[in-house]
Amino acid sequence: MLKRNASLANLKAGYLFPEIARRRREFAALHPQAEIISLGVGNTTEPILPHINRGLVAGAAALSTPEGYSGYSDEGLLALRERISAVYYDGLFGADEIFISDGAKCDIGRLQLLFGTGVPVVVQDPSYPVYVDGSVLIGAAGSWQGSGYHGITYLACTKDNAYFPDLAQIPRNALIYFCSPNNPTGAVATREQLERLVAAAHETGSLLIFDAAYAAYIRDPTLPQTIFAIEGSADCALEVNSFSKSAGFTGVRLGWTVVPHALHYADGGSINSDWERVAATIFNGASNIAQAGGLAALEPEGLAEIRALSDYYLQNAALIRETLQHAGIACVGGDNSPYIWASFPGRDSWEVFAEILEHCSVVTTPGSGFGPAGESFIRFSAFGHRATVEEACRRLQSYYQR
Ligand code: PGU
Numbered sequence: 001m002l003k004r005n006a007s008l009a010n011l012k013a014g015y016l017f018p019e020i021a022r023r024r025r026e027f028a029a030l031h032p033q034a035e036i037i038s039l040g041v042g043n044t045t046e047p048i049l050p051h052i053n054r055g056l057v058a059g060a061a062a063l064s065t066p067e068g069y070s071g072y073s074d075e076g077l078l079a080l081r082e083r084i085s086a087v088y089y090d091g092l093f094g095a096d097e098i099f100i101s102d103g104a105k106c107d108i109g110r111l112q113l114l115f116g117t118g119v120p121v122v123v124q125d126p127s128y129p130v131y132v133d134g135s136v137l138i139g140a141a142g143s144w145q146g147s148g149y150h151g152i153t154y155l156a157c158t159k160d161n162a163y164f165p166d167l168a169q170i171p172r173n174a175l176i177y178f179c180s181p182n183n184p185t186g187a188v189a190t191r192e193q194l195e196r197l198v199a200a201a202h203e204t205g206s207l208l209i210f211d212a213a214y215a216a217y218i219r220d221p222t223l224p225q226t227i228f229a230i231e232g233s234a235d236c237a238l239e240v241n242s243f244s245k246s247a248g249f250t251g252v253r254l255g256w257t258v259v260p261h262a263l264h265y266a267d268g269g270s271i272n273s274d275w276e277r278v279a280a281t282i283f284n285g286a287s288n289i290a291q292a293g294g295l296a297a298l299e300p301e302g303l304a305e306i307r308a309l310s311d312y313y314l315q316n317a318a319l320i321r322e323t324l325q326h327a328g329i330a331c332v333g334g335d336n337s338p339y340i341w342a343s344f345p346g347r348d349s350w351e352v353f354a355e356i357l358e359h360c361s362v363v364t365t366p367g368s369g370f371g372p373a374g375e376s377f378i379r380f381s382a383f384g385h386r387a388t389v390e391e392a393c394r395r396l397q398s399y400y401q402r
Helices: 006-010 016-030 050-062 078-089 104-114 129-138 191-204 271-282 288-297 300-326 349-360 386-400
Strands: 098-101 121-125 152-156 175-179 207-211 237-242 255-258 331-333 339-343 377-381
Touching: 006 129, 016 349, 050 288, 050 300, 078 098, 078 255, 078 288, 098 104, 098 271, 104 129, 104 207, 104 237, 104 255, 104 271, 121 129, 175 191, 191 207, 288 300, 300 331, 300 339, 300 386, 349 377, 349 386
Parallel strands: 121 152, 121 175, 175 207, 207 237
Antiparallel strands: 098 255, 237 255, 331 339, 339 377
16 A cells, blocks of 8 residues: 655645535535525636637637647747737746746646755745645645644734735745735735835845736736836746636636746756746646637737726625625725735634625635634635625625624
8 A cells, every 4th residue: 555645644624715615515505595605716707708708719710720720839829928928027028938827826836846845935824825735735844833834934914014024034045925916815015015025035045936816906006016027026036827817717727927037046057947847847738729818818909808807806896895894894905906805803714704604695715724814804705796796795784784
């Protein structure tokens, strides 16, 4: 018999979202009449808009023609890589610094192969659970120590620091995950905060993995949409991004990672060429149909559709935020992000999750699932049809304004 990978055994619990789905099924079995609404997992709900969809359809149709057929293309369509650089990075990066992926989560899961098991990992607390669970899986983090994993530095993001952490706690030569707009708090780092973050990475010899999956939701023009808007970031940061939350590609699967040539290991070796090696070895490229859709999404009509789609979800977010505030529940986020982070002081997150499910038939995400500092919070996702979000708001209002 084989022994289990010890890193797998280190994981404290199952992945957050399947656990929520399990509790939802349990509730549905007990209450078959309940019309359950999900404001839980951040999964897009609205149809892909016509111009972008035409790109997908054309991509599929081309495969049935001799001139349009294509097979493997590990690093992604050249035209798509060039377009991403032009649209999102002012042409700052060459096509060979932009790697097309099947989604941000998938690259987050693969990136730590570059650094192995010895690297100190730093996360915002709370944060998207994949940063921590992925670190545990690869062995960069050890076992659960009561309030966090051994080998992970949790930078608390709380009301007291306006959800931007104390950077003085970053150890030397660390891998820092940073997400803005943040999942789950909805906080967006200002230019000045990101400048401090980049300075802290330089001072400590650390590398930033910047997750910009929600950049399309930023409406305040003073807030940077990419870490590369910050001078000096190209030699201390790489960035993952995605078409999931912008174009509604959660099921289509398409993302990218920017790995600048300027990034180097301690011995001077190129991180870019290692990433190319890793990607070519264990990834065979994103679907060519999805990439055709991605190209359409980055044409002017597609960019207008991205704006319209993210506006729709932001309007949902405003409805949820107003409902909670009227009910006297303090919350942040939802203005430049699709998540609202609601505070239930002194309460256990899973208990509040159960209360909202029980009394409103609304599924949410318990804050503690995102890290120790998420305790006593609930994340509301704005991904939903308008009518269902309105109904969820009615139920929340009538329960909390009793
Ligand atoms: N990065 C962040 C910060 C995310 O919140 C998510 C999705 C992703 C990346 C995934 O992007 P893809 O390009 O689609 O791979 N977070 C959702 C979905 C849950 C999950 O497990 O990914 C959420 O509800 O937090």
